[in-house]
Amino acid sequence: MANKVLVAQGGGPTAVINQSMVGAVLESRKFRNVELVYGAFHGVRGIVDEEFLDLTQETSHNLELVAQTPSSALGSTRDKPDLKYCQEIFKVLKAHEIGYFFYIGGNDSSDTVRIVSEEAQKANYDLRCIHIPKTIDNDLVENDHTPGFPSAARFVAQSFMGANLDNWALPGVYIGVVMGRHAGFLTAAAALGKKFPDDGPHLIYLPERVFDIDRFLADVKATMERYGRCVVAVSEGIHDAEGTPIVVKLAKEVEKDAHGNVQLSGTGQLADMLCDEIKNKLGIKRVRGDTFGYLQRSFVGCVSDVDQREAREVGEKAVQYAMWGKQDGSVVIERTGFYSVDYRLAPLEAVAGKTKVMPDEFITASGTDVTDAFRLYLRPLLGSGMPDAYRLRQNLVEKVLKK
Amino acid sequence: MANKVLVAQGGGPTAVINQSMVGAVLESRKFRNVELVYGAFHGVRGIVDEEFLDLTQETSHNLELVAQTPSSALGSTRDKPDLKYCQEIFKVLKAHEIGYFFYIGGNDSSDTVRIVSEEAQKANYDLRCIHIPKTIDNDLVENDHTPGFPSAARFVAQSFMGANLDNWALPGVYIGVVMGRHAGFLTAAAALGKKFPDDGPHLIYLPERVFDIDRFLADVKATMERYGRCVVAVSEGIHDAEGTPIVVKLAKEVEKDAHGNVQLSGTGQLADMLCDEIKNKLGIKRVRGDTFGYLQRSFVGCVSDVDQREAREVGEKAVQYAMWGKQDGSVVIERTGFYSVDYRLAPLEAVAGKTKVMPDEFITASGTDVTDAFRLYLRPLLGSGMPDAYRLRQNLVEKVLKK
The missing domain is CATH 3.40.50.450 (Rossmann fold)
Structure with missing residues (x-):
């Protein structure tokens, strides 16, 4: 041999x-x-x-x-x-x-x-x-999870942990677009950055569910009314009921790769488009969008x-x-x-050639959050030494002038 | 009292x-x-x-x-x-x-x-x-450096270290847009992610120098010819000879903040626009742009x-x-x-109200790289435990079929 x-x-x-x-x-x-x-x-x-x-x-x-x-x-x-x-x-x-x-x-x-x-x-x-x-x-398929995912998930969780803290300090709408064409696992990892009940991401949009722009806007509006701010995790692969990617609906030029797939990563289009929708339709001024792009798969040190x-x-x-x-x-x-x-x-x-997506038990009925089953699934994969976020306790001082 | x-x-x-x-x-x-x-x-x-x-x-x-x-x-x-x-x-x-x-x-x-x-x-x-x-x-002004900058600089350096490795594995053009309206320090920090002589970022564009789109395209073309790939660090604040931000030249709507400043962060416009220029004018197919956005100032764990x-x-x-x-x-x-x-x-x-920019001694004559003086200035600020990148040694195997 x-x-x-x-x-x-x-x-x-x-x-x-x-x-x-x-x-x-x-x-x-x-x-x-x-x-x-x-x-x-x-x-x-x-x-x-x-x-x-x-x-x-x-x-x-x-x-x-x-x-x-x-x-x-x-x-x-x-x-x-x-x-x-x-x-x-x-x-x-x-x-x-x-x-x-x-x-x-x-x-x-x-x-x-x-x-x-x-x-x-x-x-x-x-x-x-x-x-x-x-x-x-x-x-x-067949795998409980795949090597590479836990580290990327950790980057996404840590990113949203920081983005949530930033958004708390300077409130508004923040959208982070995460990689994942068909499977929402990596986007869902954003939820592992949450600690306190009012922490973001408040909304998570996965390719496993149909994305409706009007429902999205209503969700953002309701979150703003409740928390005065809104942190959103969006998969680059979100699509409408016909399966057309949301980014394609708005992109003038659609680049396709050698596999015949539409190019979703390496541009900020989806985040910018969703931000524009929120600014124009909801009249919210401070709306920011980040596309995590290549950082999430090759960042050194996470x-x-x-x-x-x-x-x-x-x-x-x-x-x-x-x-x-x-x-x-x-x-x-x-x-x-x-x-x-x-x-x-x-x-x-x-x-070979098969694709696994998130099981229903990992997604809440609302379709915009993950379940505890998913948290329990992902947490041990993130490894040791996960950073943690702390807050000041709210000992309010009585007003003097505006009693 | x-x-x-x-x-x-x-x-x-x-x-x-x-x-x-x-x-x-x-x-x-x-x-x-x-x-x-x-x-x-x-x-x-x-x-x-x-x-x-x-x-x-x-x-x-x-x-x-x-x-x-x-x-x-x-x-x-x-x-x-x-x-x-x-x-x-x-x-x-x-x-x-x-x-x-x-x-x-x-x-x-x-x-x-x-x-x-x-x-x-x-x-x-x-x-x-x-x-x-x-x-x-x-x-x-007056400060050798300011708290907050070293950690953001470390994030930028680690990001480019990873982006360079990713770009080496799948060659093409990669553009990373970094925060910094008038001062290029944070963008320049991308250079600290370099280790080997052919590592990116190969080109760095700072707000301290006038940005000319034709020269930019010529620089990218020359780098592609030399290395077969090109990693570029761009400040969000790059502007033309009249001082007009490059992003403003192409943005349909310009949002201004309470200080009367043009909104540069929180969108992927500049990266996308520069990528489109390269695709259209240089005919390069694999061109990717990331906007580091809010990650660089609030990422938890770097x-x-x-x-x-x-x-x-x-x-x-x-x-x-x-x-x-x-x-x-x-x-x-x-x-x-x-x-x-x-x-x-x-x-x-x-x-109060004054702004320091990068001194000339930190920028090379080409205007697209930093000097050793800058590396010596920044390196100790990044702190201990900086990650490092390693390569396989190039022991090539002789071809059998295509001798």
């Missing part, structure tokens, strides 16, 4: 994707049958271009430092390989005598692994193909230690499954306690 | 403004001549409305926790008092027998303290008025310990100057070593 290992990273970077890469590399280097460990530059693109790094020559010390560094140290790609592309991948793997292929990515990447695995079987070439989960969207550990472990486990098993598959995370996890290898076709 | 202390917070919140408030409160409580320590809700607005909290009843334990919490725990205001407003303030201070007035804020707030001080002198009322410096813009300590000390020193001195004034920070600071009381009129 071919005795080289190839590791690659695909899709959007996360704060902990390098933990998975380093976990796979260091674990591979422990196996005596492994001759060399390669890394592909820029995911599948680097494979077809034969752009490989020899990671066997890398020091374990530097690997540990890279593991702590956010974003994809091997580079990534948005290419979504079709059958022909996957055949090219397989040709290169064979030419380099790769016996073990590990691809760290989301559901598009798992589908690539599935096709490459099938090509190898057709050619009767002995290749273990393992998909290692990663996505801040938390939308991989990482969940639980996420780091699990991302490392899925990389390690992938290698163990590959070396000791006879099956290709996708490593999945299962929750076994409050809080502990274990891992298993699921069939690739069970994960 | 009136023996009550009043503390208030004005202008935009910062990550450490509560340190100054708590420093002033705890130090005041040590002086035997002080009867009560009040805090005004929402700055000068709370004073004229007689909205006071009795902070003498607050526990030192809770004060310490509030000190660690970003944003203004007493609330803030954007009101910029004129003479009549200041006379109202003075009337309330007198009615409540306030003998010591501490106002934490930027140059607008220092001007308020100056006028109130003059009113008290005219009325022959014994009142010590001390301005405590605060602003993420770092634009107060604070400089140096900033925390100094913010605390300016609050303490303000009380000492008030109790032991006969002069009103503004506490200023002076650098005395690499790295140490000391404090002194400057006359209010030396600070």
